[in-house]
Amino acid sequence: MTTQLTHLSQVNIPLSGDIRISVISDHEWQVCDRRIPTTNAESVLGYIEQTNGYFDVLKLSAPRNMLRFTEFSRAVDCFSETLR
Numbered sequence: 001m002t003t004q005l006t007h008l009s010q011v012n013i014p015l016s017g018d019i020r021i022s023v024i025s026d027h028e029w030q031v032c033d034r035r036i037p038t039t040n041a042e043s044v045l046g047y048i049e050q051t052n053g054y055f056d057v058l059k060l061s062a063p064r065n066m067l068r069f070t071e072f073s074r075a076v077d078c079f080s081e082t083l084r
Helices: 002-011 072-077
Strands: 019-025 028-033 044-051 054-059 067-069
Touching: 044 072, 054 072, 067 072
Parallel strands: none
Antiparallel strands: 019 028, 028 044, 044 054, 054 067
């Protein structure tokens, strides 16, 4: 059963093409899964905020685990299967 649950959770991880970025401000972005309608709050995967030259990532799947990147593209990639 554990194998089945792990497989199902991996299927739900968006690919890089499934990611949609919405600009909140000149230093904040919302990251969403385009496979889920925008009217559904579950489409929101997290947020990226630029501070002091870094891109801080808050993933709603792990809200207590802040990630930090030096490149915006790497921050976006952490929401997809391309970078885990």
